[in-house]
Every structure is written in structure tokens, then in C-alpha cells.
Amino acid sequence: MSSTGENGAAEPEQLAFIRETVKRAKPRTWKGAKRAEHLPVARVVVDKGVLTIDKFFDYEVPAAMAEEARPGARVRVRFGARVVKGQREGGELHDGFIVARLEKSDFAGPLAPLAQVLSPEPVLSPELLRLCRTVADRYAGTLADVLQLAVPPRHAKAEAEPSPPPLPRPQPPAAGGWQRYPAGPDFLAALAGGGSPRAVWAALPGPGWPYEIARAVAATLAGGRGALVVLPDRRSVARVDQALTELLGPGLHVALEAELGPRERYRRWLAVSRGSVHAAIGTRATMFAPVCDLGLVVVWSDGDGSHSDPRAPHPHVREVALLRAADEGAAVLLGGHAVTVEGAQLVSTGWARPLVADRETVRQVAPRVRTVTDQDQHRDAAAQAARLPSVAWEAARESLAAGHPVLIQVPRRGYVPRLACGRCRTPARCRRCEGPLEAPSADAPLRCGWCGEAENDWHCPECGSFRLRAQVVGARRTAEELGKAFPRIPVRTSGRDAVLDTVPDEPSLVISTPGAEPVVEGGGGYGAVLLLDGWALLSRPDLRAGEEALRLWLAAAALARPSGEGGTVVVVAEPSARPVQALVRWDPLGHAGLERDERAQLHFPPVSRMASVSGSPAAVADLLNLIRLPEGADVLGPVPVPALRGEEQERALLRVAPGQGAALAAALKAAQIARIALRTAEAVRVRVDPTDIG
Incomplete structure (x- = not known):
């Protein structure tokens, strides 16, 4: 086993002493099964969400696993094992994903072999891996934590079932309710033509919005690309599901809901991953659904609190949608009866266009x-x-x-x-x-x-x-x-x-x-x-x-x-x-x-970027002493905050100018790693872009 950086290169400042030791020592190999002849090294992300090991690790591929140990597959590896006289000692078994197969490792020492290939199904595509890495960096989290949000647990029976063949693409739909918006027909035409328009949509009142989303999805599918729709709750998913079924018929989309149960939900997720279905709708976790050739991302009611994940590193659906659209060249539709301040910011910067009805139509409906x-x-x-x-x-x-x-x-x-x-x-x-x-x-x-x-x-x-x-x-x-x-x-x-x-x-x-x-x-x-x-x-x-x-x-x-x-x-x-x-x-x-x-006048989000740090007064003060903030950053607080069970709590807000969000997240992550290295006992809750700023 060896560690490498996120780009696959070794980290000399942390491992130089190991390399020098290896150079002087007699080369050793792991005793056991013969290793694979072709691409014998597997680069693995270990499912262990600790900041200090947020990197890839290299393992040897045994010959018996050479065919199944493909990139994207789930594996089990020993983590923390030591080599004593050529024998592996200790180390706990952890799940992980293979991110690449290599001819050789950058690490000169012996590599631990893969313990098991849990499934050869390539559930972690390069696009999904890239998105999860970007989300982890934005929110000062670990790749392993984001992967737990993005990839559902395996269900062996669902995985053994073949996915149906993809159905023919639909024809471009009529404008329907989009005719009520001056720019609506052009938006649909751009989707059907393979374009990537970006819009902030102030939906008109009434029951028509699920059918307008369905027409946008149909236009994207007609243009030869995939679509993704994220909604705040089960009832909204049911309404859009019904509208899509009425417009497209069954089989051209799937609804990913927790109420389906682990087997059915994983079966539908696999249909999307395998390219059998090109449109997926669902709640928060659907944002990571591996839609092939993504052409449209729709987020309905992006101001709803359910779009912010309560689990670390607390990503927000809207921000993940924007990151994913930028990476994959997809269109974006942020819609709702209300418009968030973040949506207004996208319009003011010209990143997105407003999609609104004229005043006469508003008065009528x-x-x-x-x-x-x-x-x-x-x-x-x-x-x-x-x-x-x-x-x-x-x-x-x-x-x-x-x-x-x-x-x-x-x-x-x-x-x-x-x-x-x-x-x-x-x-x-x-x-x-x-x-x-x-x-x-x-x-x-x-x-x-x-x-x-x-x-x-x-x-x-x-x-x-x-x-x-x-x-x-x-x-x-x-x-x-x-x-x-x-x-x-x-x-x-x-x-x-x-x-x-x-x-x-x-x-x-x-x-x-x-x-x-x-x-x-x-x-x-x-x-x-x-x-x-x-x-x-x-x-x-x-x-x-x-x-x-x-x-x-x-x-x-x-x-x-x-x-x-x-x-x-x-x-x-x-x-x-x-x-x-x-x-x-x-x-x-x-x-x-x-x-x-x-x-903007007060320098508050979304014009600026902000993070919150909360915990006991001593823990918050400790992190603030260790952090190295970007130049010009502001520290607001710390101030007391309400807490249950009478425990004294404080919160500090860290604010930076636009363009410094990545530097703020990196500084927070480095400070957390430093606290772990110093064996600081008390935890600090870090949240980048918090939704509630009292």
C-alpha cells in the first residue's frame, strides 16, 4: 500500500523519509498469490472519511482478480498494514473504489494486494469521480464522504439483473406551457438542438410547472443527451414523474426515491449508470446520478432547505448542479415560484438568463x-x-x-x-x-x-x-x-x-x-x-x-x-x-x-463567500489560531449560539471576497488536519456556504 496525491503523483514532503529507507533496504514483495501481468497496480480511494488520508492509495492486483478489478469497481482493501520480514501484519479491511489501473506505482516499496473485488460493476465513472472531488474541495470535506452521498449501497440481486435496452429517443415536444414565457420556446429549441442554455425560471402560479419541466426534459432527450431533475420532496417528484409519464410514456425516465427500497432504487440507479435510461428525477441524492452525456440539470425550488445535505461536507444541490453543468457542458434550469438571491446573482453576472412571463400574463393567472x-x-x-x-x-x-x-x-x-x-x-x-x-x-x-x-x-x-x-x-x-x-x-x-x-x-x-x-x-x-x-x-x-x-x-x-x-x-x-x-x-x-x-453593500453571500465554525469556545479559538486565511478575509465573532443540554457553544463566521472561496476551503481543511495532528480532542463543526446566517 502507498499513498499518492489527488493527481496521482506521490507527495515527497510527507513520504521522503520512506523513500530514502526503501532505497537502502533490500527490495521485498508480498508473499501470496501471483500478481496480474497487465496493469498490475490498482489506484484506490478508500472509504475512510478522514482528512489526513484524503488521497489515493496504490495496491497490487492479484492475477485472479485481474479481469474484475476494473476502474470504477468496488473493492475491499487492508488499510494500515505493515510489512515485517516480507509478511503483511495488521491492517483493517475497508471498502473502496478503483479509480485507475496502472503499469507501475510511484511508490518504490512493496504494495499490499487487493483483498477482494466486491463487485466488478463500474459504479464510479471518471465524470462522477471528478465531480465528487470538486465538491469535496469546495466544501472542505473528504472525497470519501462525498462518495458516500453519491454512490448508493450495493444490492447484489439488483446488480445481477440485466438492465433493459434503451428506448428510442422522443421527438421534440411542442412548447405547451412554455409559450406563456417570451423566451420559453427558444429555450426548448436550444435544448432540442443540443445547446446548453442557462436560465433562472420564475414559474407562473398554477399546476403547470411539472409539465413544463417534463417538456424541457423531453427536448433534451430529443437532442440526443440526458437530463437530470432534482426536487425538494417526494410529492414534487410524484408530480413530475406523472407529467413525464404522460408526455413520454413509460421507460424513458426513472424516479429515484428512498421509499422504493434499496433493491429497486439501486436497480433504477444502475439503469441510469449503464445508459439504459437517459433521464432521472428525484430528491437531493439524485444530484449525483450518473446520467450519460448529461445535457440538462433542473433544480426546482432551490431555496428549499431540503436541498442542503445535513451530512458532511453539507453540499447544496444548487451548487453541485452548477459545478456539474460547468464540467459536463450541460444546460441549467433553476426554477421555482420564488427566486433565490443566488439565482439573482447568476442573472446579474450574466451567467444565466431570466426566464419570466410578462406582466399581463402574470395578472391573468x-x-x-x-x-x-x-x-x-x-x-x-x-x-x-x-x-x-x-x-x-x-x-x-x-x-x-x-x-x-x-x-x-x-x-x-x-x-x-x-x-x-x-x-x-x-x-x-x-x-x-x-x-x-x-x-x-x-x-x-x-x-x-x-x-x-x-x-x-x-x-x-x-x-x-x-x-x-x-x-x-x-x-x-x-x-x-x-x-x-x-x-x-x-x-x-x-x-x-x-x-x-x-x-x-x-x-x-x-x-x-x-x-x-x-x-x-x-x-x-x-x-x-x-x-x-x-x-x-x-x-x-x-x-x-x-x-x-x-x-x-x-x-x-x-x-x-x-x-x-x-x-x-x-x-x-x-x-x-x-x-x-x-x-x-x-x-x-x-x-x-x-x-x-x-x-452586496453589506458584503454578505452570495456576493462574498462565507464559512461557519462552531463548537465549544476553546475548540473554536483553537481552530481560529491555527487557520491561515486568505489576504483580506474577515472573522466575524465568535459569538455565543443556542445549544441543547446547556452546553456552551460559540460560532465564528469567516468571510472572503469573490474568487477566494477555494482558498478559504483549503485553509479550513488544512487547519482541521493540523488539529488532528496535534491530537486536539474537541471537534469543530465546519460548514462552507451555510444556509442559515443569523
Whole structure:
């Protein structure tokens, strides 16, 4: 076994002393099976995500494995073994992938043989390896960690099944819903002609967006290339899957979903890898699907938090899409009802073109949006009775009378998730861990939202009062109140515990948390959409609070009927707030542009590049002392951050100018390696391009 650099060259500064020892010593070989005659060296990436060994290692290929040990195959190797008198001693078995077969190694010493070829299937293509290496470098992570995200676990039975032969390519589709966008037909024509257009798409409200994505995929397939679509959740995947099946028929695409089970999902993944299918759709992990001759990457709702992977090194789907498109020369379509600040940045730099409808078309298909302030709601008798101000009450009643359902979006789940003292308004907190107290139901005792401890004898530590008031009312409490206000009208709830996919087009009240809104069957839409407690979204202490609020509001409002069919949206929030004004005008790209300009003045992402470092105060200080930041970098903090179980935590933000992101990631990685070498015990969480910057 020997180590080499990422480009295959040995690293003399780390291995010079080994080379000198080998030169003076008598050459030795591993005792055992005969080695392969042709390309007897396998270069392997070991599935061991440690920063200090983020490199390739050379192994000898036994003659018995010469045919199966091909580049891209899964293997098992001994890692950490030593040579004592020509014999291999110690070393643990680890999985890995062969990245190349070589005639000889750069390492002059003896090579350990491959222990086993787990599968000859070439699951790690050169394109996928290159992408994973780029992602690891961008996010200061290891190649092994990214490979765990990119390559699914092996399923032997699925691997033994032959993949079906590829079906004939479809004909270029008609423009369909893309005709509503001035640049839409030209975008489709460029895809069908083999071009690589890049667009930021502000999708119109209504049920048409899955079919527009399907037409973009069909045009790409007609042009002789492959397509990839990444969506935020299972319900969105199901809608695009249905649209593709209706447009193309079965067999021309696959949906990669975790709900399929490991065997079926791996079978579909292999169909893509083997070139039997040229289009794949799915959630976050699908971004790495090995589509052959990739021509189009679509990311829907790139501002959704589910696109950011919680596992190290925390890559974001949008950024991986841009890296992959640049490497493989593919077209890019970043779409959604809202536009992210990152999308506005791509438009402002000219990297992508805006794909938007004209104002007349927007007015025709968008619902009417009305605003109500929080003060108006508190003064309104109807709002006191059922949490609905008179404007919202009338909109709901008209929708129900017309035979259509009403959607009520509530920012919080649960019954009463936030409580405060009824006299002095001090937040009610757990005496054990200082977590927020919540009321699970009308007759259940209070409990802590962090540790779950019950609280049967709460009193305010500031004024001694035993009275409580609700700071935030949850979806279940709202459903209970509206059920009383609208008797004989069915009340349905959709949230984390039970998410509804669809609701019938009949009078009903649908109470949903953000992101869980069901679609009306038949594509008719809701007669009214009521967006309650807008302050709860706008007042979050986060740089993206306004952007996220608008995204959630637009996603819900897009399910309403057009204004010409009586569709109405009522938002309870301060009308002068920028996101509220953008919702009234239905102008997501304009809002994103203003946010981008404001962040440019403050030197915040995406105009700059940033990373967060969090952990105990001592650990954060230790890393900041070791890191060698690029010239001109800023260190913001460290500052205390909330932590569970009472552990003291701090976070520092590191900011660099555009073009220095790679240097920042390299500096973070080097500092982490230095801490490992110094055997520093306390871990530090490093996140490049964090999605939440409070």
C-alpha cells in the first residue's frame, strides 16, 4: 500500500523519509498469490472519511482478480498494514473504489494486494469521480464522504439483473406551457438542438410547472443527451414523474426515491449508470446520478432547505448542479415560484438568463392578493373569535359558497408551541434546560419543546404570575378554532405528522404548515389561501428571513385559482414589508434582485463567500489560531449560539471576497488536519456556504 496525491503523483514532503529507507533496504514483495501481468497496480480511494488520508492509495492486483478489478469497481482493501520480514501484519479491511489501473506505482516499496473485488460493476465513472472531488474541495470535506452521498449501497440481486435496452429517443415536444414565457420556446429549441442554455425560471402560479419541466426534459432527450431533475420532496417528484409519464410514456425516465427500497432504487440507479435510461428525477441524492452525456440539470425550488445535505461536507444541490453543468457542458434550469438571491446573482453576472412571463400574463393567472396588518387582526372581532380577520373570513366564506376548498397556512405546527407569562410577557421556559414550554393539547400538561420534560407547576420567575398566554398558535389549535367557526365544513390538517398529497375540489378547510400544502384534485386550485401570522416568518433572526417567507407564501399562493376565477390570497403581515409587496405584485425576481443589491453593500453571500465554525469556545479559538486565511478575509465573532443540554457553544463566521472561496476551503481543511495532528480532542463543526446566517 502507498499513498499518492489527488493527481496521482506521490507527495515527497510527507513520504521522503520512506523513500530514502526503501532505497537502502533490500527490495521485498508480498508473499501470496501471483500478481496480474497487465496493469498490475490498482489506484484506490478508500472509504475512510478522514482528512489526513484524503488521497489515493496504490495496491497490487492479484492475477485472479485481474479481469474484475476494473476502474470504477468496488473493492475491499487492508488499510494500515505493515510489512515485517516480507509478511503483511495488521491492517483493517475497508471498502473502496478503483479509480485507475496502472503499469507501475510511484511508490518504490512493496504494495499490499487487493483483498477482494466486491463487485466488478463500474459504479464510479471518471465524470462522477471528478465531480465528487470538486465538491469535496469546495466544501472542505473528504472525497470519501462525498462518495458516500453519491454512490448508493450495493444490492447484489439488483446488480445481477440485466438492465433493459434503451428506448428510442422522443421527438421534440411542442412548447405547451412554455409559450406563456417570451423566451420559453427558444429555450426548448436550444435544448432540442443540443445547446446548453442557462436560465433562472420564475414559474407562473398554477399546476403547470411539472409539465413544463417534463417538456424541457423531453427536448433534451430529443437532442440526443440526458437530463437530470432534482426536487425538494417526494410529492414534487410524484408530480413530475406523472407529467413525464404522460408526455413520454413509460421507460424513458426513472424516479429515484428512498421509499422504493434499496433493491429497486439501486436497480433504477444502475439503469441510469449503464445508459439504459437517459433521464432521472428525484430528491437531493439524485444530484449525483450518473446520467450519460448529461445535457440538462433542473433544480426546482432551490431555496428549499431540503436541498442542503445535513451530512458532511453539507453540499447544496444548487451548487453541485452548477459545478456539474460547468464540467459536463450541460444546460441549467433553476426554477421555482420564488427566486433565490443566488439565482439573482447568476442573472446579474450574466451567467444565466431570466426566464419570466410578462406582466399581463402574470395578472391573468395570479390570484388577487390582499393584506391585513397584525394590528387590524387584534382589533377585529372576527379575528378574536376564530383567528381570521374579516377580510380573510369573507374570502373563506365566498370560496366555500362557490364549492372550493380554503387553504390556511400556519407557520407553526402543534397546538400552542410558544407560551409566555400572561402578565409581563416573559417567555415560559423549562426549569431543567431553559427550553421553550409548549401546550401539546387543550387538556394536556405543559412540556418542554427541547427535553420533553413535563411542567405541572409553572410560575413566572419575573413577576410570579401563574397565568399564561399564547405567543404563537399552532396548526392543531387553529384547526380546532376554525372547526367551531365553520360548523358542518370538513377540516383537514397537513403537517409533519401527516402530510396530505391532495384534497378533493369541494368545500373544506385545509390547515397546513409551510411546505406541506396539498394540491387540489383536478388542478382547479383553492378558492382562497389565507397566510396567517406572517410576523412569525418575517421576524426570524436570520439573513434569509424575508427571502424564505416570500418563498413559502408564493408556494402556497400558487395553489390558488386565478383572480378571474375568484382566487384570493390574504396575507396577515405588515403591508410595507418588502416580501409582502413582492407577493402583492407577484414579482419574485425583483425581490431577489433587491435582496442581492442589499447584501452586496453589506458584503454578505452570495456576493462574498462565507464559512461557519462552531463548537465549544476553546475548540473554536483553537481552530481560529491555527487557520491561515486568505489576504483580506474577515472573522466575524465568535459569538455565543443556542445549544441543547446547556452546553456552551460559540460560532465564528469567516468571510472572503469573490474568487477566494477555494482558498478559504483549503485553509479550513488544512487547519482541521493540523488539529488532528496535534491530537486536539474537541471537534469543530465546519460548514462552507451555510444556509442559515443569523
